Amino acid sequence: MALSLYSFTLLCFFFLFHFFTINAYPVHHNYPFHRHHHPHFASHNYRDALTKSILFFEGQRSGSLPSNQRITWRKNSGLSDGAAMHVDLVGGYYDAGDNVKFGFPMAFTTTMLSWSVIEFGGMMKSELPNAKEAIRWATDYLLKATAHPDTIYVQVGDANKDHACWERPEDMDTPRSVFKVDKNSPGSDVAAETAAALASASLVFRRSDPTYSNLLVTRAIRVFEFADKYRAAYSNGLRKVVCPFYCSFSGYQDELLWGAAWLHKATRNPAFLNYIQVNGQLLGAAEFDNFFGWDNKHVGARILLSKAFLVQNVQSLHDYKGHADNFICSIIPGAPFTSTKYTPGGLLFKMGDSNMQYVTSTSFLLLAYAKYLTTAHKFVDCGGITVTPNRLRALAKRQVDYLLGDNPLKMSYMVGYGPRYPQRIHHRGSSLPSVASHPAKIQCSPGFSFMKSQSPNPNILVGAVVGGPDQNDRFPDQRPDYEQSEPATYINAPLLGSLAYLAHSFGQL
Numbered sequence: 001m002a003l004s005l006y007s008f009t010l011l012c013f014f015f016l017f018h019f020f021t022i023n024a025y026p027v028h029h030n031y032p033f034h035r036h037h038h039p040h041f042a043s044h045n046y047r048d049a050l051t052k053s054i055l056f057f058e059g060q061r062s063g064s065l066p067s068n069q070r071i072t073w074r075k076n077s078g079l080s081d082g083a084a085m086h087v088d089l090v091g092g093y094y095d096a097g098d099n100v101k102f103g104f105p106m107a108f109t110t111t112m113l114s115w116s117v118i119e120f121g122g123m124m125k126s127e128l129p130n131a132k133e134a135i136r137w138a139t140d141y142l143l144k145a146t147a148h149p150d151t152i153y154v155q156v157g158d159a160n161k162d163h164a165c166w167e168r169p170e171d172m173d174t175p176r177s178v179f180k181v182d183k184n185s186p187g188s189d190v191a192a193e194t195a196a197a198l199a200s201a202s203l204v205f206r207r208s209d210p211t212y213s214n215l216l217v218t219r220a221i222r223v224f225e226f227a228d229k230y231r232a233a234y235s236n237g238l239r240k241v242v243c244p245f246y247c248s249f250s251g252y253q254d255e256l257l258w259g260a261a262w263l264h265k266a267t268r269n270p271a272f273l274n275y276i277q278v279n280g281q282l283l284g285a286a287e288f289d290n291f292f293g294w295d296n297k298h299v300g301a302r303i304l305l306s307k308a309f310l311v312q313n314v315q316s317l318h319d320y321k322g323h324a325d326n327f328i329c330s331i332i333p334g335a336p337f338t339s340t341k342y343t344p345g346g347l348l349f350k351m352g353d354s355n356m357q358y359v360t361s362t363s364f365l366l367l368a369y370a371k372y373l374t375t376a377h378k379f380v381d382c383g384g385i386t387v388t389p390n391r392l393r394a395l396a397k398r399q400v401d402y403l404l405g406d407n408p409l410k411m412s413y414m415v416g417y418g419p420r421y422p423q424r425i426h427h428r429g430s431s432l433p434s435v436a437s438h439p440a441k442i443q444c445s446p447g448f449s450f451m452k453s454q455s456p457n458p459n460i461l462v463g464a465v466v467g468g469p470d471q472n473d474r475f476p477d478q479r480p481d482y483e484q485s486e487p488a489t490y491i492n493a494p495l496l497g498s499l500a501y502l503a504h505s506f507g508q509l
Contacts, residue, residue: 044404046503049417050127053492053499056415056463057134059429060489062101062169063091063141073434073459077169078176081156082144085178089156092141096488097427099169100157103145104234104246105294107193109489110138111262112361114200115304116497119368121204123504124496131496132204139201139216142194146219150226154190154234155179159245166447168432173444179241187234188252191227192259193297195220199259199266217266224259227252250289250296257283258297261304276305277316286323290330290339291350292361294490299327303365303372310376321378324369328392329382331362336383345408345473348399353483356413356468357491359399364494366396367501400498403465408473415487416462423456424479426486430461431479451479465491 059071062078081101082089093109095102113135121128145153161174181187198220205213233248242248257280264272284298285305292299305320331340331348341349350358370389373379380387398406405412405420412418415425425431432442432450437458442450457479464487469475475484503509 042502042506042508043401043406044502045508046400046499046506047127047508049404049414050124050496050499050503050509051130052414052416052463053465053495054127054130054134054463056461056465056487056492057093057137057489059461059464060093060095061091061137062094071462073436074429075170075435077172078156081176082153082178084176085153085180087147087153087178088144089141089153089178091137091144092156093138093489094169095490097425097430097482097486098159098162099167099172099174099428100159100162100245101141101155102159102242102246103142103152103154104190104193104242104248105488105490106138107142107190107197108294108297109493110135110142110197111193111200111258112364112490112493113138113496114197114204115368116364116494116500117204118200119371120497120500120504123500123509125509127500127509132208135201135204136212139198142197143215143219146194146198146223149222150230151180151182152187152191152194152223152226153178153180154187154238155241159241165444166428166432166451167444168429168435168442168447170429170435171441171443179238181234181237183230185237186226186230186232187237187248188227188231189248189250189255190234191223192252192255195224195227195259196255196262196297198223199262202266217263220263220266224263227259228256246294248295250298253283254297254301257285258301258304261301264308265304273314273316280319285320288326288330290327291358292365293357299365300361302327303369306369307372310372310378325380325382327365328369328380328387331366332382332387332391332395335385335387341471343469343471343473345402345469346398347402347407347469347473349471352470354467354486354488354491356403356465357488359403359468360465360491360493360495360498363396363399363498366392367498370396396498397502400495400502403468403495407469409469409475411469411475413466413468413475415464415466416460422466422475422477422485424454424477424485425457425461425464425466426479426482427457427461427464430457430459430464432458434459453479461487463492465495467491 064076092101095105158175158177198216202213202217233252235242235247260275302323305317306324308314309317329335329337343349370392373389403413405418412421467484
């Protein structure tokens with residue numbers, strides 16, 4: 001049918017309007033169509049939240065603090081760590097609100113910080129150096145912890161004695177006992193997670209510091225070989241030390257798959273791809289579990305290996321797309337096979353103890369998988385219901401927005417972000433007077449008077465994300481309530497990637 005001049009003019013107008021609208025924002029080639037998933041107004045300052053989420057790690061530092069330390073109420077601590085076994089274990093991070101250095105969650109934190117930078121570091125702009133510094137503080141420590149072959153120093157501090165005191169890290173006088181895994185008392189889980197941390201970090205520093213990157217990946221290979229050769233869960237031999245704090249409930253198979261996946265990505269050595277192909281099913285690749293955190297890495301491994309298929313076109317890993325899709329279908333509200341609960345206010349809810357760790361880890365996986373699907377022009381089929389990458393992004397954004405204050409209490413669960421946030425977090429350094437304001441030592445037992453106080457914490461641990469509300473969106477903001485009020489490094493680590501993506505999507509970075 002011939003077009004009238006009017007119709008032709010109208011079509012030209014719409015074409016030009018569409019063309020200039022689409023091209024109004026430059027598209028970064030690594031992140032196709034990333035600016036078109038959300039409205040052009042943001043309900044949150046994701047850039048500010050990103051800055052603060054990274055800053056938090058400076059408040060968790062152990063060791064000798066640098067001159068550019070930005071959380072200035074913290075001072076040096078743990079300067080003789082490792083002396084009990086005549087090794088140097090100074091540095092690293094305290095995992096949460098206590099003064100113990102637990103190697104298992106520290107390694108997972110490092111892996112997730114690295115994955116955040118690998119996927120979304122190009123969007124972090126001025127915050128990228130700070131994110132890389134947070135990773136390096138951890139990897140410097142992990143290199144010390146793996147300096148001796150077939151040995152990993154996996155913990156500094158006696159957790160039971162540490163928890164019996166309420167002390168600033170600068171004052172702590174509880175035993176700085178050192179615990180290790182080796183040939184005689186192996187720990188495939190903590191070893192393979194440490195290998196994953198070193199391998200993923202090697203990718204972060206590959207261009208900016210190739211010498212350091214090579215050191216990391218070389219060490220990662222050695223540590224993984226130890227993990228695979230001497231197989232056992234580390235909580236078998238160290239039960240009295242690591243349980244109930246960081247028991248390996250899921251076993252070590254998930255970490256072997258996860259570690260191999262990261263080494264495949266970091267080395268491109270066919271031996272690791274072959275290892276995954278031969279051992280994947282035995283290591284639980286197809287198991288139906290949808291928790292992703294410091295203990296269980298199955299879901300993360302599936303998403304990461306699906307990238308090799310979707311983006312790098314590694315055909316032998318085709319099945320991991322299906323495994324990843326099964327995870328997605330289990331968390332999408334209203335999908336036929338969903339098995340995930342949400343609070344009345346819309347927050348993903350896995351468990352009462354530190355639930356926010358699963359919110360941040362799942363949100364990151366949603367955004368990473370959406371990126372891979374978009375690159376491959378694929379979607380997820382959940383029992384006949386098509387789930388698009390944009391649907392995944394929308395769910396991730398909803399979770400992050402809830403965390404930042406879009407919830408029934410109008411409460412930000414990130415300390416220092418927004419007008420209302422937790423005031424009495426379960427954190428020794430934050431809740432006790434700083435060394436600057438109270439130079440005299442505060443002893444073990446007297447410190448509990450501060451823990452039990454109703455007063456707000458005197459030191460603001462900016463960027464700390466707490467365990468979060470209960471299944472009914474309630475949050476009492478009580479310091480003794482560690483399940484809801486304690487922050488942790490592994491809550492923040494995957495959040496960096498999500499915040500970078502959202503800040504960039506809304507033109508804030």
